[in-house]
Amino acid sequence: MNKKLSRMLESNLRFYFLCLLAFSIAAFPFNPMLALTEGCITILLFLWNRNSSQKRKKSILQYIDNLTGSVDSANKSTLANSPLPMMVFRPESGEVVWSNEHFMALSGVKEQLFDMRVDDAAPDFSAQWLLEGKSVSPNRVTMNGRQYQVYGNLVRTKDRQSHMVATTYWVDTTDGDQALSQYQMSRPVICILMLDNYDELMKTIPDAQHSALLAQIDEKVNAWVSGTNGMLLKITRDKQLFLFEEQQYEAFVQEKFSLLDAIRDIKSFEGVAPTISIGIGKDFATMAELYRHATLSLEMALSRGGDQAVVRNKVDFAFYGGRAKATEKRTKVKSRVMANALSELIVDAKQVYVMGHAFADMDALGAAAGICCAARKRNKAAFIVMDPERNACKELIERLKECPEYENVFIGAHDAFLRIQPNSLVVVVDTSRPDMVENPDLLGCAGRIAVIDHHRRGALYIDNAALNFHEPYASSAAELVTELLQYLVEPSDVLRAESEALLAGIVLDTKKFTLRTGGRTFDAAAFLRRAGADTTEVQRFFQSELDEMVNRYGIIREAELYRGDIAMAVIEEAGVDRITAAKAADEMLSLRGVRAAFVAYPMEQSILISARSLGEVNVQVVLEVLGGGGNSTTAGAKIDDMGILQVKQELMDAVDRYLEN
Numbered sequence: 001m002n003k004k005l006s007r008m009l010e011s012n013l014r015f016y017f018l019c020l021l022a023f024s025i026a027a028f029p030f031n032p033m034l035a036l037t038e039g040c041i042t043i044l045l046f047l048w049n050r051n052s053s054q055k056r057k058k059s060i061l062q063y064i065d066n067l068t069g070s071v072d073s074a075n076k077s078t079l080a081n082s083p084l085p086m087m088v089f090r091p092e093s094g095e096v097v098w099s100n101e102h103f104m105a106l107s108g109v110k111e112q113l114f115d116m117r118v119d120d121a122a123p124d125f126s127a128q129w130l131l132e133g134k135s136v137s138p139n140r141v142t143m144n145g146r147q148y149q150v151y152g153n154l155v156r157t158k159d160r161q162s163h164m165v166a167t168t169y170w171v172d173t174t175d176g177d178q179a180l181s182q183y184q185m186s187r188p189v190i191c192i193l194m195l196d197n198y199d200e201l202m203k204t205i206p207d208a209q210h211s212a213l214l215a216q217i218d219e220k221v222n223a224w225v226s227g228t229n230g231m232l233l234k235i236t237r238d239k240q241l242f243l244f245e246e247q248q249y250e251a252f253v254q255e256k257f258s259l260l261d262a263i264r265d266i267k268s269f270e271g272v273a274p275t276i277s278i279g280i281g282k283d284f285a286t287m288a289e290l291y292r293h294a295t296l297s298l299e300m301a302l303s304r305g306g307d308q309a310v311v312r313n314k315v316d317f318a319f320y321g322g323r324a325k326a327t328e329k330r331t332k333v334k335s336r337v338m339a340n341a342l343s344e345l346i347v348d349a350k351q352v353y354v355m356g357h358a359f360a361d362m363d364a365l366g367a368a369a370g371i372c373c374a375a376r377k378r379n380k381a382a383f384i385v386m387d388p389e390r391n392a393c394k395e396l397i398e399r400l401k402e403c404p405e406y407e408n409v410f411i412g413a414h415d416a417f418l419r420i421q422p423n424s425l426v427v428v429v430d431t432s433r434p435d436m437v438e439n440p441d442l443l444g445c446a447g448r449i450a451v452i453d454h455h456r457r458g459a460l461y462i463d464n465a466a467l468n469f470h471e472p473y474a475s476s477a478a479e480l481v482t483e484l485l486q487y488l489v490e491p492s493d494v495l496r497a498e499s500e501a502l503l504a505g506i507v508l509d510t511k512k513f514t515l516r517t518g519g520r521t522f523d524a525a526a527f528l529r530r531a532g533a534d535t536t537e538v539q540r541f542f543q544s545e546l547d548e549m550v551n552r553y554g555i556i557r558e559a560e561l562y563r564g565d566i567a568m569a570v571i572e573e574a575g576v577d578r579i580t581a582a583k584a585a586d587e588m589l590s591l592r593g594v595r596a597a598f599v600a601y602p603m604e605q606s607i608l609i610s611a612r613s614l615g616e617v618n619v620q621v622v623l624e625v626l627g628g629g630g631n632s633t634t635a636g637a638k639i640d641d642m643g644i645l646q647v648k649q650e651l652m653d654a655v656d657r658y659l660e661n
């Protein structure tokens with residue numbers, strides 16, 4: 001080190017002295033006296049320079065020595081007098097090498113911790129994070145009832161006993177942690193409670209009993225909020241605002257928002273049970289944001305059929321309840337308002353693109369044809385975006401293509417993407433999930449988006465739609481579009497093929513008017529009949545090939561009864577067709593005693609599930625946990641990254657959880 005330092009400090013004058021000496025020697029033959037004098041002076045100068053540079057080197061080395069000495073002793077004193085509790089130990093053996101007084105004081109050890117192990121001082125301390133090269137402990141360490149954040153570093157030693165020594169610094173975070181937790185626990189949560197069927201209840205029960213029923217409801221709500229130190233405020237006749245602290249929230253989750261059951265259990269005098277929807281906003285910074293998200297959650301609860309709690313936190317939506325069968329709560333006024341809004345959107349747009357879910361079925365196509373009819377009436381070009389191969393309605397497509405109005409109407413997803421312009425309107429029918437549409441990219445290119453759907457809304461939905469006609473009580477998207485058409489066109493404007501496509505959509509989703517069929521479904525069917533739909537023609541779309549029938553019974557043969565009344569057919573080999581699986585699930589419901597049916601089968605890289613129920617078991621709730629969706633009686637799911645047997649197990653677990661909760 002000294003040699004290196006000397007070399008760095010030494011100015012390299014040797015070369016100059018050698019040059020001067022060479023000049024003196026060269027001058028000697030011409031002037032020996034002058035050459036000798038020059039030579040002597042050069043040698044004297046060299047000696048003087050060497051002497052003085054040695055003195056300088058010595059004093060610099062002395063200075064450096066002093067400096068490192070001070071740093072060393074400062075280091076030692078820092079270790080000993082550090083205001084932070086410190087402890088040095090061998091991570092391999094856990095043996096404590098040294099600790100300062102602060103550490104001893106907080107660990108409660110009187111003497112130096114020689115011959116002691118880290119576990120003796122801090123039993124829940126683990127050195128794994130140090131061995132993994134981290135410098136901060138991932139969790140707080142508790143010692144003598146206080147919490148510490150431990151920082152540290154690992155040094156390799158030449159010691160034979162142990163190769164590593166860890167130095168740790170312990171920062172007491174107890175007070176900070178307590179303050180943070182108190183702050184988090186006292187964060188406000190905004191909850192909006194809304195009676196789903198206020199108008200219906202008021203209409204159906206005699207006036208004299210109104211106040212008794214409302215008093216019963218108020219009593220249940222007050223009992224639910226009592227003991228929470230929250231604040232309950234009536235905002236309208238059917239809505240209340242409930243403000244409470246975060247620390248109460250977990251209790252509501254634990255008791256699964258029991259208010260839902262308590263309200264449903266109120267026996268109204270005319271047999272109409274009141275139901276309530278709960279929308280909660282939490283984890284947002286301001287009151288305005290909390291309120292906005294509580295409103296959004298309430299909207300979500302209502303759009304999923306009401307009688308449930310929806311919680312919107314920073315990351316996601318969470319759903320509770322919503323297991324009761326949805327009852328019709330639509331109003332004709334809403335349909336008229338929606339029809340006017342859709343008409344405006346069509347008139348404003350240059351072109352209209354209609355798309356349903358990928359692998360479109362007759363409901364998606366029927367609804368799309370209805371929108372084309374409304375656009376045609378307004379002289380706007382309309383296109384149906386649909387994969388010509390991957391769909392479940394080929395015959396219906398052919399039937400529509402026979403009409404001159406449908407020449408060039410069907411286009412593929414890729415063509416639509418190339419043609420769409422910023423002033424185009426995209427109408428999404430029969431789904432509201434952006435990941436399920438025929439071409440999700442179109443949603444990003446459209447000037448405006450309108451969504452018409454009848455499925456229960458999931459956590460993922462198209463949230464930037466200019467128009468959202470979402471009615472989970474409707475039987476089908478075709479029924480909703482038919483209802484809009486009644487305000488947008490005359491029956492004579494609807495092509496016969498269009499009316500049959502719409503009727504086929506309704507027939508498919510209601511299983512020939514047996515499931516989810518309400519008064520409005522028959523109204524829509526009557527309008528379609530007036531528009532020329534032939535029911536025997538529609539029936540023709542549902543005829544199946546012999547092969548398909550054989551395959552369907554092949555699936556049913558694999559069915560087993562789970563828990564006595566849930567039919568489950570799990571097909572391990574590939575080759576099952578979607579429609580055949582859906583029809584098999586439908587048919588399994590006709591077995592005596594069966595309440596719900598599931599068919600699981602592999603398709604390409606995924607496993608698909610088709611689920612059907614008679615209404616008592618909400619199959620949408622069962623499949624939602626597996627990432628699926630649909631309606632209470634008709635649902636489906638697509639599961640990636642799982643084998644068929646694992647899906648079977650997950651499905652059984654989901655059924656167990658549903659039935660046991």
Ligand SMILES: Nc1ncnc2c1ncn2[C@@H]1O[C@@H]2COP(=O)(O)O[C@H]3[C@@H](O)[C@H](n4cnc5c(N)ncnc54)O[C@@H]3COP(=O)(O)O[C@H]2[C@H]1O
Nearest residue numbers: 361392578579582583610611628629630634635636637638
């Ligand atoms: N990956 C996923 N994630 C979330 N939700 C999912 C999903 N896959 C399916 N769903 C939902 O589940 C419902 C049932 O789908 P599934 O394929 O069993 O059954 C479909 C379809 O395969 C079936 N189908 C089509 N053509 C048919 C025909 N000719 N005869 C009988 N059934 C037919 O009718 C049902 C129409 O159901 P709908 O569109 O109302 O509703 C669908 C859809 O909304």
